[in-house]
Each structure stands twice: as structure tokens, then as C-alpha cells.
Amino acid sequence: MRKVNVVILVLLAVAFLIIIQRNLLSLSDFLHKEITHTGAILPFEAELSPDLRVDLEREGDEIPVVMTAPEERLGAAVAAMHSIYQNTKANVVFTIVTVNDTADHLMTWLSAPRLKSIKYKLVLFNSELLVGKIAKKTQTLEATKPLTFARYYLPLYLPEVEKAIYLDDDIIVQGDIKELYDTSLKPGHAAAFSDDCDSASAKGIIRGAGTQNNYMGFLDFKKEAIKQLGMRANTCSFNPGVIVANLTEWKNLNITSQLEHWMQLNTQDDLYSETLAESVTTPPLLIVFYKRHSALDPMWHVRHLGTTGAGNRYSPQFVKAAKLLHWNGHYKPWGRMSAFTDVWDRWFIPDPLEKFHPVRRHTAD
Numbered sequence: 011m012r013k014v015n016v017v018i019l020v021l022l023a024v025a026f027l028i029i030i031q032r033n034l035l036s037l038s039d040f041l042h043k044e045i046t047h048t049g050a051i052l053p054f055e056a057e058l059s060p061d062l063r064v065d066l067e068r069e070g071d072e073i074p075v076v077m078t079a080p081e082e083r084l085g086a087a088v089a090a091m092h093s094i095y096q097n098t099k100a101n102v103v104f105t106i107v108t109v110n111d112t113a114d115h116l117m118t119w120l121s122a123p124r125l126k127s128i129k130y131k132l133v134l135f136n137s138e139l140l141v142g143k144i145a146k147k148t149q150t151l152e153a154t155k156p157l158t159f160a161r162y163y164l165p166l167y168l169p170e171v172e173k174a175i176y177l178d179d180d181i182i183v184q185g186d187i188k189e190l191y192d193t194s195l196k197p198g199h200a201a202a203f204s205d206d207c208d209s210a211s212a213k214g215i216i217r218g219a220g221t222q223n224n225y226m227g228f229l230d231f232k233k234e235a236i237k238q239l240g241m242r243a244n245t246c247s248f249n250p251g252v253i254v255a256n257l258t259e260w261k262n263l264n265i266t267s268q269l270e271h272w273m274q275l276n277t278q279d280d281l282y283s284e285t286l287a288e289s290v291t292t293p294p295l296l297i298v299f300y301k302r303h304s305a306l307d308p309m310w311h312v313r314h315l316g317t318t319g320a321g322n323r324y325s326p327q328f329v330k331a332a333k334l335l336h337w338n339g340h341y342k343p344w345g346r347m348s349a350f351t352d353v354w355d356r357w358f359i360p361d362p363l364e365k366f367h368p369v370r371r372h373t374a375d
Contacts, residue, residue, distance in 0.1 A: 068099060068100065068102075070100060070101050072101050072103045073103065074168055074173075074174040074175065075105070075174070076105045076106075076161075076167060076174055076176045076177070077105075077106055077107070077176075078107045078108065078135075078157040078178075078179060079116050079157075080108070080112065080179075083180075084361070084366050085358060086180055086344060087106065087179040088116075088119055088120070089357040089358045090181050090182060091104055091125070091128060091130075092359055093183045094177075095125075095127075097184060097187070098188055099186075100188040100191075102129065102187060103129045104129065104130040105131055106130055107135050107157060107160040107167065108132055108133075108134065108135070109134060109157070113132050115363060115365065116132065117132070119361060119362060119363070122362060133167050135156055135157055135160055137156040140156055140159055142277065143270060144273065144290075145276050145280065158289075158291050159273075161253060161291070162265075162266055162291075164260060165260050168257060171257055172256065173191070173254070173257060174257055175190060175191055175253065176250075176252070176253040177252055178338070180251075180316065180336065180337040181335060182334070182335045182343075183334050184332060184333055184334065185310065185334065190307075190333070190334070193254045194304070195259075196304050198259065199304045200259040200262075200299075200302075201253050201254065201255045201256070201299060201304070202254040202255075202304035202305060203248035203249065203299070203306060204248060204249050204252060204308065204310070204311035205246045205248050205305060206224075206248060206249060207224075223246060223247055224246055224247055225243055225244070226244065229241075229281060229283055230282060230284065233281050235275060236281055241297075241300050245301075247292070247296055248296070248303065249292075249313055249336070250292055251311070252306065252310065252311045254304075254306065268294075268298045269295065272293070272294035272297050273294055309331070309332055309333045310333045310334050311334055311336060312324070312328075312333075313336045314336075314339060315335055315336060315343075315348070316337035316338055316339030316340060316341040316342055316343075316348060317339030317341070324349070324350075329350055337349075344366075344368040344369065345369055346369050351370075355368070
């Protein structure tokens with residue numbers, strides 16, 4: 011009888027181990043499957059990182075950072091992520107919004123030795139969200155590529171998150187990103203931006219538009235829909251390349267729906283300024299957040315490094331002290347001509363697939 015009991019116990023143990031193994035295999039399969047998309051995004055990777063080892067030096071609450079990664083600018087996104095990761099001990103988790111054809115390339119790049127500990131997840135942007143919302147006269151502009159509008163949909167990428175940072179890809183972070191994340195937002199405010207009249211950044215000289223640092227530079231105040239808003243044309247504009255967002259308030263105030271409304275209205279009434287030369291994503295944000303946004307520390311968004319003449323106004327000492335540098339404007343640090351390319355080069359990691367190459371004026375002597 012005792013032998014029978016032992017045999018039964020052994021059989022039960024074997025059955026239990028088989029069940030455990032099958033469950034683990036099922037979990038592994040799930041983590042590597044694409045998840046059915048809802049709304050604007052399709053999570054490409056269920057896990058946060060291709061390397062799930064715990065980084066013991068990066069404990070604490072997660073700091074969500076959202077960026078976009080178009081194929082032709084992947085090197086910019088990688089350099090920005092590298093600079094953020096190396097300049098903080100905080101538990102940063104990147105959400106990278108991209109398109110299907112770019113995802114494999116980006117994952118290969120982020121598996122490089124200096125990048126493989128970075129925590130990230132990829133989400134695919136659904137460009138069908140933009141159908142009928144972009145005016146025909148602006149559809150050929152570089153700024154109207156679908157991923158430039160990804161910032162409108164922040165809560166969809168992070169449905170359970172209360173607060174997050176959005177960053178353009180043409181930035182380098184030299185400070186601790188936790189300090190930016192800890193920016194206080196006023197009650198009822200869904201976002202914080204840098205005003206274009208702040209003292210730290212020179213006024214941007216935008217191609218064909220002169221000094222563009224107020225609402226008149228982005229919106230046509232002769233249009234009735236703009237007049238009815240009661241906004242002052244000389245109000246200081248802000249730059250949406252760096253956003254600290256309260257996603258709970260964003261959802262409560264239906265910010266995404268408001269932005270889409272003004273995009274759609276522009277296709278009918280042509281509400282943007284005729285002198286607009288850089289960003290067609292900015293005007294709806296200016297309307298929706300008019301006098302309803304908090305301010306960032308100016309040193310956390312030093313701008314215009316990519317604008318003709320403006321970037322060269324900064325001293326090397328000032329650039330070194332800046333906590334976040336933004337090459338907004340035509341001249342990018344991976345292009346032929348730009349201010350302070352040496353700063354950007356410090357953080358660039360070569361493309362393992364050799365598709366992305368920084369271009370310099372004197373490359374063949």
C-alpha cells in the first residue's frame with residue numbers, strides 16, 4: 011500500500027511539473043506576440059525591454075518618456091535616448107511611437123552594448139487617425155508626416171499612467187530627466203511647455219517668417235473662428251517639442267478631441283498663419299492650451315540650435331550648462347550644417363545596419 015502511495019505522489023508531481031512548464035511556455039509566447047490594437051496604437055512588444063535583467067541602480071517609480079522614431083531620423087531618437095539614460099539614475103521607461111517598417115531596425119539598434127539595458131516598448135502609430143484632418147496646402151510639408159502628430163494622443167500610449175514626458179527626437183538631455191519629470195503643474199493644467207519669450211532661449215529666426223514667438227506667427231487672426239476665441243495675437247507662443255503632461259487631466263479635459271477638432275476646422279477654414287514656416291502641429295496646441303498650461307524651467311528647453319543664426323548666439327559655457335538642448339529649425343546636428351554638432355556627436359551610437367549616417371560638410375578631404 012505504501013508503495014502505491016509513493017507511485018501516486020510521484021505521478022502527481024510529474025503532472026504538476028508538466029502543467030507549470032506549459033504555463034511558462036504560454037506566457038513566453040504571449041510576451042512575444044503582437045497585441046490586437048485598440049484605438050491609435052498597436053503595442054509591438056509586450057515586454058518593456060529586450061533585456062529584462064533588473065538594473066539594481068535604477069530603482070524607484072517609473073518615469074515614462076514618449077518619443078517618436080521615423081526611419082529617416084532613427085539616429086536622432088537613439089542619440090536622445092542615450093543622453094537621457096546616461097544622465098540619470100532614475101527608472102526611465104521609453105515609449106517609442108513608430109511605424110511597422112521601422113520597428114525591426116530600431117530594435118536591432120537598441121540591442122547595441124551601450125543601449126541594451128534601456129527599458130522601452132514600441133507602439134505603432136495608426137495614421138488613419140489623421141485622415142481628413144490635414145489641410146491639402148500643408149500635406150507636402152515635412153512637418154505633416156504622421157508621427158509629428160503622435161503627441162496629440164499621449165494617453166492612448168500610456169492608459170494607466172498619470173504623468174509623462176514627451177520629447178522631440180532632435181534633442182539632447184544633459185541634466186537628470188527626473189528633475190524635468192518633477193515639474194509642478196498647476197491644478198487643472200494638462201501640460202507644461204516652454205514659452206518662446208523666456209529668457210534662456212534666443213528668439214527664433216524662422217525661415218520666411220521673421221521673429222516667430224507669438225500667436226500671430228501661427229494663426230490667422232482675420233479668420234472668424236480665431237476671432238471668436240478672444241485670444242491676444244501678441245501672446246507669447248510656446249514650443250511643444252518638450253511636454254510634461256498630466257495625462258489624467260488630459261483625458262478629463264478631452265484634449266485629444268479638442269486638438270482633432272481644430273485640425274479638422276483648419277482643413278475647412280484655413281486657420282493657420284500665411285507666414286507659418288516650421289510646425290503645423292503647433293497651432294491646435296496653441297489654441298487648446300491658451301493660458302491653460304504651466305511653464306517649464308527655461309534651462310530644461312534651450313531652443314533654436316537648428317535655426318539660422320540663432321544657435322550660434324549661445325556661448326559654449328551656456329550650452330554646457332543647459333539641461334536640455336533642442337535643435338528645432340531647419341539645421342539638424344546630424345546634417346551638413348548646425349551649431350554645436352560636437353555635443354550631439356557625443357551621444358550618437360553608430361547604426362549597426364549602416365543605414366543612418368550623420369552628414370558633415372567636410373567628409374571627404
